[in-house]
Amino acid sequence: xxxxxxxxxxxxxxxxxxxxxxxxxxxxxxxxxxxxxxxxxxxxxxxxxxxxxxxxxxxxxxxxxxxxxxxxxxxxxxxxxxxxxxxxxxxxxxxxxxxxxxxxxxxxxxxxxxxxxxxxxxxxxxxxxxxxxxxxxxxxxxxxxxxxxxxxxxxxxxxxxxxxxxxxxxxxxxxxxxxxxxxxxxxxxxxxxxxxxxxxxxxxxxxxxxxxxxxxxxxxxxxxxxxxxxxxxxxxxxxxxxxxxxxxxxxxxxxxxxxxxxxxxxxxxxxxxxxxxxxxxxxxxxxxxxxxxxxxxxxxxxxxxxxxxxxxxxxxxxxxxxxx
Amino acid sequence: xxxxxxxxxxxxxxxxxxxxxxxxxxxxxxxxxxxxxxxxxxxxxxxxxxxxxxxxxxxxxxxxxxxxxxxxxxxxxxxxxxxxxxxxxxxxxxxxxxxxxxxxxxxxxxxxxxxxxxxxxxxxxxxxxxxxxxxxxxxxxxxxxxxxxxxxxxxxxxxxxxxxxxxxxxxxxxxxxxxxxxxxxxxxxxxxxxxxxxxxxxxxxxxxxxxxxxxxxxxxxxxxxxxx
Numbered sequence: 001x002x003x004x005x006x007x008x009x010x011x012x013x014x015x016x017x018x019x020x021x022x023x024x025x026x027x028x029x030x031x032x033x034x035x036x037x038x039x040x041x042x043x044x045x046x047x048x049x050x051x052x053x054x055x056x057x058x059x060x061x062x063x064x065x066x067x068x069x070x071x072x073x074x075x076x077x078x079x080x081x082x083x084x085x086x087x088x089x090x091x092x093x094x095x096x097x098x099x100x101x102x103x104x105x106x107x108x109x110x111x112x113x114x115x116x117x118x119x120x121x122x123x124x125x126x127x128x129x130x131x132x133x134x135x136x137x138x139x140x141x142x143x144x145x146x147x148x149x150x151x152x153x154x155x156x157x158x159x160x161x162x163x164x165x166x167x168x169x170x171x172x173x174x175x176x177x178x179x180x181x182x183x184x185x186x187x188x189x190x191x192x193x194x195x196x197x198x199x200x201x202x203x204x205x206x207x208x209x210x211x212x213x214x215x216x217x218x219x220x221x222x223x224x225x226x227x228x229x230x231x232x233x234x235x236x237x238x239x240x241x242x243x244x245x246x247x248x249x250x251x252x253x254x255x256x257x258x259x260x261x262x263x264x265x266x267x268x269x270x271x272x273x274x275x276x277x278x279x280x281x282x283x284x285x286x287x288x289x290x291x292x293x294x295x296x297x298x299x300x301x302x303x304x305x306x307x308x309x310x311x312x313x314x315x316x317x318x319x320x321x322x323x324x
Numbered sequence: 325x326x327x328x329x330x331x332x333x334x335x336x337x338x339x340x341x342x343x344x345x346x347x348x349x350x351x352x353x354x355x356x357x358x359x360x361x362x363x364x365x366x367x368x369x370x371x372x373x374x375x376x377x378x379x380x381x382x383x384x385x386x387x388x389x390x391x392x393x394x395x396x397x398x399x400x401x402x403x404x405x406x407x408x409x410x411x412x413x414x415x416x417x418x419x420x421x422x423x424x425x426x427x428x429x430x431x432x433x434x435x436x437x438x439x440x441x442x443x444x445x446x447x448x449x450x451x452x453x454x455x456x457x458x459x460x461x462x463x464x465x466x467x468x469x470x471x472x473x474x475x476x477x478x479x480x481x482x483x484x485x486x487x488x489x490x491x492x493x494x495x496x497x498x499x500x501x502x503x504x505x506x507x508x509x510x511x512x513x514x515x516x517x518x519x520x521x522x523x524x525x526x527x528x529x530x531x532x533x534x535x536x537x538x539x540x541x542x543x544x545x546x547x548x549x550x551x552x
Contacts, residue, residue, distance in 0.1 A: 059505045062333055089492050090502060095399070102402040102409060104492065188504045192516055 037247040038081075041106060046085035048105040049074055050244075052093040054187045055211055056274040057111030057241070060090065069274040073128050073258070073267055074109040074243060080257040092185045094164030097121050100246060107254070108244035113166045114292040123248060125255045127240035127284040127292065128262070129271050132224035133170065134206040135159070136194055136213045139220050145201050147225050148174030149232070158182055160190040160199040166239065167203045170227040187212070194219065205239060207275055240284050240292055327518045334503055334514050341499030342526055348413065348485045348495055349530075352420035353478055359385075359425025360474075364432025365458065378429065385426035391487050393419045398491040416488035424481050428474065435469035436462055467545045475538030479531045496523055 041047050049071060051058035058068035066088035075086050089105045096108050100122060114124045135145045143157050144150060151157055152175055159176070161167045163183040171181060182199055184190045190202045191212045202209065206224040213219045226236035243258075245251035261267045268281045330338070359381075366378035394415055402409035410418070439462050447457040489498035500523045504516055 053502060053505045055505055060502050062337075062503075064337060064502075090494075090498075091492055092490070095490075098399045098403070099492075102399045104398070104402075104409075186501070188501070188516070 036249050037106065038250045038253055041250070042082050045083055046087060047078060047083050047107065048087045048089055049107055049109040050096050050099050050105040051088050051090055051108075052096055052110045052186070053090050054093070054110065054208065056207060056276075058088075058109055060088065068111070069129065069271055069276065070109040070111040070241070070243065072270045072274075073261075074107070076261055076266055076270060077254055077257045080261070081253055092164070093162055093187075094185070096164075097244070100244060106245075106247075107250070111241040112244055113239050114242050114289055115166065115169075116293045117169075118244070119289065119293045122244045122246055123251045124289045124293075125243040125245070125251060125258055126288050127242045128258065128267055128281070129276050130238055130240040130280045130283045130287070131205045131207050131276065132226050133167070133203065133239065134209040134224050135222045136191065136202040136204070136209045136219055137200070137222060139218050141220070141222060143200055146222055148176055148227055151176050151180060151201070155180065157200045158198075160184055160193050160202040162187060162190060162204065165204075170237070171203070173229065174227065174231055191216065211275065238283075238287075238292065240287055242289065327515055328521055330514050330518060330522060334519075337499050337503060338496065338522060338526065341494060341496035342530075344493065344495040345482075345485050345497075346530070348416050348420070348488060348493070349478075349482050351413075351417040352424060352481050352485070355417060355421025356424025356428055356477070356481065357474075359422065360428025360432050363425060363429035364436065367429060367433045368436055382426045382429050385422045386430075388423070390419045390423045390484060391490065393422075394487060394491050412488060412491045412493035415491060416485070416493055420481050420484050420488075423484070424477055427477055431470055431473045431477070432466070435466035438469050439465045464545070464549060468542065468549065471538055471542045471545065475535055478534050478538070482531055482534065483527065496526060 035043070049058075049066070051060075051066060051068065051071060053059050054068075056069055058066070058070045061067050066086065071086065071088065078084070078086060089099065091099050091104070093110070096110055096112065097118065099105060100108055108122070111129070112118065114127055118124070137143065137145055143154050145154070145157065148171055151159055151171070155177075158180055159171070160182050161171060161184070163185055168181075168183070182193070184193065187204070187208060190199075190204070193199045194202050195216060202212075204212075206221065209221040213221045226238065228234035229237050243251075243254065245254070258267070262285050267285075268278065271281045272278055363378045363381055366374050367382070369375050369378070397410050397415040397418065398412065401407065409415075443461055443465065444457060447461050452461070485495055486497035489495055489501060492498075494502070500519045503514060503519055
């Protein structure tokens with residue numbers, strides 16, 4: 001075969017990967033395909049969840065046991081499904097979805113916000129909490145940061161963002177230039193950078209910011225706010241988190257039990273024990289994945305802010321008004 | 325510095341992490357040494373194909389970033405080919421071991437070539453086989469040249485083990501990472517400084533032990549060879 005054309009390098013790379021896969025395949029245990037994932041998990045009585053080691057959403061305590069808002073809710077729901085043993089796999093926040101897709105764990109229980117972009121890559125449960133955003137700043141807030149536009153107004157200010165987290169998008173929508181942003185692989189590194197003076201502020205959910213700053217000297221959380229889907233006068237984006245799945249049947253079963261536990265107050269008890277406000281849990285209970293995915297889809301075309309009014313739930317301070 | 329001390333629980337977690345690090349290091353060094361020897365010798369083979377294959381291995385394994393290789397094995401392969409993929413430990417040993425093997429092969433090749441030609445010629449006149457020549461004449465002399473750079477390489481690999489923390493293996497660096505999270509939820513929490521200082525010292529001590537071991541091995545080899 002002399003006249004064979006040279007294969008493009010991408011094909012060659014692929015064949016290299018194929019060789020790697022053969023090596024991998026030797027150790028891979030083939031699924032029979034007979035059993036569904038849910039049945040398999042129920043049979044073995046254990047499940048692997050992906051967490052990003054973020055207090056209070058999902059983390060390992062001092063003894064190495066997994067806890068946090070999302071893992072605890074997941075444990076309660078999974079127990080109802082007959083799965084009692086929950087094993088955590090800790091990865092970078094940005095590796096949660098790739099890890100799920102690579103089969104490194106069976107579901108994500110890291111309190112991940114539901115949005116359209118992520119919903120294209122996996123299936124979300126309905127949310128179990130909502131939370132607003134905040135900045136961690138030195139005490140007295142010397143740069144006067146109150147929301148993302150105020151960062152743009154202070155060109156000297158650098159903010160720390162968790163790589164792969166929703167805040168990347170929020171900052172982009174608000175027009176925060178890249179050189180004012182520093183990305184970090186995990187939450188701890190963000191706050192270490194703030195303490196070391198490498199950044200002027202850390203963005204995150206109000207709860208994360210509050211938890212961290214309460215533990216630090218000389219730093220505070222600014223008043224919670226909801227970022228807008230376009231500036232200056234767009235709709236507020238609701239940050240509500242749920243659980244991520246690849247398997248539809250597993251997700252549906254999980255979601256049904258989650259709804260039951262929300263109805264009897266179990267979820268609220270667990271979530272509020274991690275510092276979440278009661279109204280934030282109530283707000284989440286009135287929402288479904290569809291509400292949030294459609295809501296954020298409107299943000300994609302941030303240009304036409306006027307049209308996106310239809311059904312984005314009212315997020316302003318008055319969660320009780322939002323009925324389903 | 326009072327901040328330096330951790331509580332017993334935290335020590336225990338660091339200890340567990342250290343055990344995993346040592347395990348990773350041991351297997352990676354084993355794989356790396358075998359690959360070094362095989363490929364180093366193959367690079368000097370009489371057969372062109374063997375030489376070429378060894379060269380391809382050395383160039384590829386030396387040129388690939390260990391961390392990218394880890395991510396490919398851990399995340400990309402299972403998605404692309406719908407297989408379960410390697411455990412983090414196996415992936416880590418492969419990435420580090422193959423990497424070490426490529427550098428090591430060059431060391432072995434150089435060391436073998438540094439053995440005076442007359443030695444090999446003498447084995448021919450004694451009617452030794454190629455294996456005997458390598459095993460009893462060339463390698464023992466090459467070993468004195470191989471060992472010092474291999475000590476360096478092993479310490480490099482030790483520090484490289486921390487990369488595997490990125491694919492969920494709870495070795496020393498990852499335990500430190502995870503303990504840092506605790507500081508906001510645990511009363512008796514360790515500071516970032518204390519945790520990293522401890523990890524730093526643990527790595528340093530292991531590196532020292534490695535260096536000593538290699539120096540000891542060097543002396544053994546030298547006395548066995550006598551003053552060549």
